[in-house]
Amino acid sequence: xxxxxxxxxxxxxxxxxxxxxxxxxxxxxxxxxxxxxxxxxxxxxxxxxxxxxxxxxxxxxxxxxxxxxxxxxxxxxxxxxxxxxxxxxxxxxxxxxxxxxxxxxxxxxxxxxxxxxxxxxxxxxxxxxxxxxxxxxxxxxxxxxxxxxxxxxxxxxxxxxxxxxxxxxxxxxxxxxxxxxxxxxxxxxxxxxxxxxxxxxxxxxxxxxxxxxxxxxxxxxxxxxxxxxxxxxxxxxxxxxxxxxxxxxxxxxxxxxxxxxxxxxxxxxxxxxxxxxxxxxxxxxxxxxxxxxxxxxxxxxxxxxxxxxxxxxxxxxxxxxxxxxxxxxxxxxx
DNA sequence: TTAGGGTTAG
Numbered sequence: 001x002x003x004x005x006x007x008x009x010x011x012x013x014x015x016x017x018x019x020x021x022x023x024x025x026x027x028x029x030x031x032x033x034x035x036x037x038x039x040x041x042x043x044x045x046x047x048x049x050x051x052x053x054x055x056x057x058x059x060x061x062x063x064x065x066x067x068x069x070x071x072x073x074x075x076x077x078x079x080x081x082x083x084x085x086x087x088x089x090x091x092x093x094x095x096x097x098x099x100x101x102x103x104x105x106x107x108x109x110x111x112x113x114x115x116x117x118x119x120x121x122x123x124x125x126x127x128x129x130x131x132x133x134x135x136x137x138x139x140x141x142x143x144x145x146x147x148x149x150x151x152x153x154x155x156x157x158x159x160x161x162x163x164x165x166x167x168x169x170x171x172x173x174x175x176x177x178x179x180x181x182x183x184x185x186x187x188x189x190x191x192x193x194x195x196x197x198x199x200x201x202x203x204x205x206x207x208x209x210x211x212x213x214x215x216x217x218x219x220x221x222x223x224x225x226x227x228x229x230x231x232x233x234x235x236x237x238x239x240x241x242x243x244x245x246x247x248x249x250x251x252x253x254x255x256x257x258x259x260x261x262x263x264x265x266x267x268x269x270x271x272x273x274x275x276x277x278x279x280x281x282x283x284x285x286x287x288x289x290x291x292x293x294x295x296x297x298x299x300x301x302x303x304x305x306x307x308x309x310x311x312x313x314x315x316x317x318x319x320x321x322x323x324x325x326x327x328x329x330x331x332x333x334x
Numbered sequence: 335t336t337a338g339g340g341t342t343a344g
Contacts, residue, residue, distance in 0.1 A: 010336060037336040044337090071337045078338095111338040118339095142339035149340095174339040181341070212341040219342095243342045276343050283343090311344060 006035040013042025033066040040072045049079025074112030081119035090116045118147025146178040154182040173207040184217040192217045212240045219248035242266040243276045250284040259284040275306045282315035294319045
């Protein structure tokens with residue numbers, strides 16, 4: 001058991017069979033950091049950050065914790081960083097990292113701290129960790145740039161991206177996504193197009209998520225034709241790509257049937273709609289006075305089981321309210 | 335060998 005135990009624990013935990021993984025862990029005679037880390041990773045991937053922290057608390061005395069345990073612990077805190085408990089725990093881990101010299105020992109600890117603070121909305125601390133890091137790798141820059149973007153410091157995200165380039169680092173898909181997202185928020189199409197060009201040169205436009213961000217950039221700056229051009233050139237598309245284009249068509253003021261046509265194409269291509277799809281779709285349909293289409297979409301919402309959702313309920317209410325069907329409004333409410 | 339960056343809507 002001790003030989004295979006760690007691999008089994010990690011394997012089951014990552015597959016989402018956490019209870020099973022935990023049982024094996026408890027039966028192990030020689031528990032180690034790898035098995036404990038495996039347990040935590042499984043929970044973090046399921047967005048169960050608080051439980052991962054609990055596992056750390058309960059098992060830290062049983063095993064020889066390694067540096068990676070702290071990095072995983074930081075990502076667990078980042079999962080619930082917007083809650084008081086997550087913020088408190090994150091700061092506590094930082095304090096511990098400073099006392100034990102961990103934050104200087106490994107780049108990944110610094111990277112984890114930047115990410116954790118950025119997710120807490122504490123961008124000042126994220127910046128100061130980044131500034132104090134002696135060694136920075138690509139992930140350090142990516143974490144900083146995405147943190148700035150997520151905290152709405154769009155201009156600084158662009159500046160940071162340029163600094164990274166000046167330092168001779170070649171941007172990866174992650175940095176490109178964050179900086180393109182900032183360009184879109186700034187409404188800065190020139191910078192966006194320039195970055196798009198860089199992405200093509202680096203071959204990063206082949207990444208689905210990079211292309212998705214380009215779709216959003218062109219959609220948000222009112223360039224539907226550019227958006228559709230990028231979409232048509234995409235070799236690979238995912239649910240986000242389709243949702244973004246549906247949203248772009250809906251926002252462009254095109255006819256309802258055009259947005260519905262993209263939606264049908266999405267379905268024909270074998271993709272299932274999700275809550276974002278329906279929110280985008282209902283936004284267009286709400287301008288209609290005829291209710292047949294609304295009923296059809298409502299049926300699909302029930303079929304795909306996304307009905308227990310406030311945003312969807314509100315969008316449906318808006319549609320039925322406008323079409324004057326108050327009985328259906330009541331049905332959604334009660 | 336376990337970890338640390340990401341895109342759609344609101």
